[in-house]
Amino acid sequence: MELRHLATFTAVAEEGSFTRAADRLRVVQSAVSAAVRNLERDLGVALFDRTTHRVELTDAGRLLLPEARRTLAAAAGAREVVDQLRGGLRxxxxxxxxxxxxxxxxxxxxxxxxxxxxxxxxxxxxxxxxxxxxxxxxxxxxxxxxxxxxxxxxxxxxxxxxxxxQSMPLACPADHRLAGRTDVELAELADETFVDTPPEWGNRIATDRAFAAAEVRRTVRYEVGDLGSVVDFVRYRLAVAIVPRTAIGAGSDLRLIRIRHHAPVFRTSIAAxxxxxxxxxxxxxxxxxxxxxxxxxxxxxxxxxxxxxx
Missing domain, CATH: 3.40.190.10 (Periplasmic binding protein-like II)
Structure with missing residues (x-):
């Protein structure tokens, strides 16, 4: 059993695809398929159920995956020790x-x-x-x-x-009905048209959770892929938005209004x-x-x- 075969098996398992595993490992797909076949031959079991549309782990594959990860981590640790002895982190x-x-x-x-x-x-x-x-x-x-x-x-x-x-305020144009307010409740925004980022973005997740906690439904008519475009949609009076203050550039004529109770918070973390x-x-x-x-x-x-x- 070779480490490269275990690494290839792990890549296929994590990517759920021979093609994506080949891209991740920067090798041709035939090399990935050959490595998995060799590992299956060495172990005497099938590790993946392969169909035209998907690749799934067999019971044997699911049992092997955590052990393969531990083996690869141990090998990487050994390489790290040797690299440091040679004079530098690699x-x-x-x-x-x-x-x-x-x-x-x-x-x-x-x-x-x-x-x-x-x-x-x-x-x-x-x-x-x-x-x-x-x-x-x-x-x-x-x-x-x-x-x-x-x-x-x-x-x-x-x-x-x-x-x-960062607490996220409501952003609206200077002539919006709420522009003169210093703060606002989420319930007061139920009839507003919103622009926001896709549901997988952190600021959108925080905002959706805040509205859910306040038991308020809102209408997100526009979904765009960057905060600069979100601000532009507000600037051109197409919608309002809830965004981090840092998304609004200096000198902007937009109004930022504090949200009372259930204010969405944009939390940046480093994760492992x-x-x-x-x-x-x-x-x-x-x-x-x-x-x-x-x-x-x-x-x-x-x-x-x-x-x-x-």
């Missing part, structure tokens, strides 16, 4: 960042610049995406660390270190898998991130259940 860290990085205390570019100066032998694979997608990739092993904006209740299986928290030990390179990157941004305490209305990062 490896690859897969880091997720949000499509709109809005925390004032977080700069991924600054993080990578400082980390590269300290550890030039470590490669960083940066993946941009939505918070919910990053959470799924952390759980499955496709990411090592990720910046995301999720409430603690939506982060099962993850260890969160809070980095920033709670049940998988990080490699040395990922631990070093996490340590650099924590030095750059002091964690902030969550607001009293939603206590966090963050687990310690492994």
């Amino acid at each position: 490896g690859t860290v897969r880091l997720g960042m949000m499509q709109a990085q809005r925390a004032s205390t977080v700069s991924v570019a600054r993080l990578l610049a400082e980390f590269r100066a300290e550890h030039p032998g470590v490669d960083i694979e940066l993946r941009v995406g939505a918070s919910a997608a990053h959470a799924a990739d952390l759980r499955s092993g496709r990411l090592d660390l990720a910046y995301l904006a999720l409430p603690a209740g939506s982060a099962a299986g993850l260890a969160l270190v809070p980095m920033d928290a 898998p709670a049940e998988r030990r990080l490699g040395a390179a990922a631990r070093a990157l996490l340590a650099t991130a924590l030095r750059q941004a002091a964690p902030t305490d969550p607001s009293p209305d939603e206590p966090s259940r963050a687990d310690p990062v492994p």
